[in-house]
Amino acid sequence: MNSAITHAPLSGRTAxxxxxxxxxxxxxxxxxxxRGGTVVAVDLRAEAADATALRVRELGxxxxxxxxxxxxxDTIPAMLDMALDSFGRxxxxxxxxxxxxxKRVDEMADVDWYRMIDINMTSVYRCSKLVIPQFRRSGGGSIVNISSTAGLLAENRCAAYSAAKGGVLLLTKNMAMDYAADGIRVNAVCPGSTMTPRIRDYLERIPGHENMIDDLCPLRRFAEPEEIARPAIFLASDEASYITGAVLAVDGGLTAGKHFAIFDDA
Ligand SMILES: NC(=O)c1ccc[n+]([C@@H]2O[C@H](COP(=O)([O-])OP(=O)(O)OC[C@H]3O[C@@H](n4cnc5c(N)ncnc54)[C@H](O)[C@@H]3O)[C@@H](O)[C@H]2O)c1
Structure with missing residues (x-):
């Protein structure tokens, strides 16, 4: 996102x-x-969160x-405090x-299993539990959980990740049911392979894998992060006011079906 802030449908909204x-x-x-919204950016790496916030401010x-x-x-309550202190909402x-x-199940140490469940699924429970009382007090809010296509279809050697991301999808639906009466909508996005710095590093370290996407994905390319961000923001916005408990695959068709090469020439 290189352009300055020009339109403001999310003016006054804090994420x-x-x-x-x-x-x-x-x-x-x-x-x-x-889109005019205010941002509370948190990350394990404080300097990376600061850089994102700085970029937002540079853009106005x-x-x-x-x-x-x-x-x-112990550290996550600070993010809600910071949001309320800074923007009041x-x-x-x-x-x-x-x-x-x-890793496969038999290769995994218990500590790795619990860490995968914790970072991918328990974190959703934990952060949602933190903001839900605040959403209730202010008359509503929206939660968008970033799952994965690995939460829809099993991926080889991804046992704990797939289990956790699949769990996020049912947690999303449960919370959607439990908090609809409070004006809180809860939805999930399942990104396909997305060209983030981590994926770019991975592809550079293991040459030959950059073309793997051609066989997996009908659109035959990786997503750009913005292509995941925009549908996620749509779900959080008033444009999606009647959508809750939804799981949106943003995956270039990766989970749409199977491709049988044998039928191409039939
Ligand atoms: N990139 C993909 O291809 C892809 C595909 C499907 C789903 N996803 C999901 O999308 C989400 C974002 O993935 P990504 O590839 O954009 O980012 P990433 O995995 O490269 O990491 C993004 C940021 O997460 C931060 N982070 C790591 N551990 C953290 C923690 N414990 N607390 C707070 N911040 C932490 C890192 O410091 C980093 O800045 C993840 O949930 C991932 O599983 C990504």
Whole structure:
């Protein structure tokens, strides 16, 4: 997002975004600000969150930032305090933080299993639990959880990640039911392979994998982080006022179906 802030459908709306220091979280922060919203950017790496907030301010928006580890129950309350102190309100929570570990069940240490469940799924529970009372007090709000196509279809060597991301989808639906009467909408986005700095590093380290997307995805390319951010912001906005409990695959068709090469020439 390189253009200055020009239109403001989210004016006066504050979003709290985890993992806002890079990739999809950073893109959500910049796209939210581009629509006039204010940003609370948190990340495990405080300097990365600060850089996102600085970029928002350079573009004419308002943002604050902090180092927050979503797996640490002691540090996460600070992000709500910061939002309320800075802007007096929170309208949306984007649960973006996550991480994967390419291991089968028999290869995994228990500590790795619990860490994957914690960062990908328990963090959603934890951050949502933090903001829900505030949403209730202010008459509503919106939660968008970033799951993965790995939460819809199993991926090889991704046992804990897939289990956790799949869990996020049912947690999303449960919360949607439980809080609809409070004016709180809860939805999930399942990104396909997205060209974030982490994925770029991975592809550079393991040559030959850059073309793997051609066989997996009908659109035959990686998503840009902004292409995930925009649908996530749509779900959090008033444009999606009748959408709750939804799971939106933003995956270039990756989970639409199977491709049988044998039928191409039939
Ligand atoms: N990139 C993809 O291809 C892809 C595909 C599907 C789903 N996802 C999901 O999207 C989300 C974002 O992924 P990404 O690839 O954009 O980012 P990423 O994994 O590269 O990390 C983004 C940021 O998360 C921060 N982070 C890591 N652990 C944290 C913690 N415990 N607390 C707070 N912040 C933490 C990092 O410091 C980093 O700045 C994740 O939940 C990921 O599982 C990504």
């Amino acid at each position: 709290l975004i985890t993992a806002a220091g890079a990739g999809i979280g950073r893109a959500i922060a910049l796209e939210w600000a581009a 928006g308002q943002a604050v930032s902090a180092g927050v580890d979503v797996t640490d129950p 929170v309208d949306a929570l984007f649960n973006v933080a996550g991480g994967s570990l390419p």
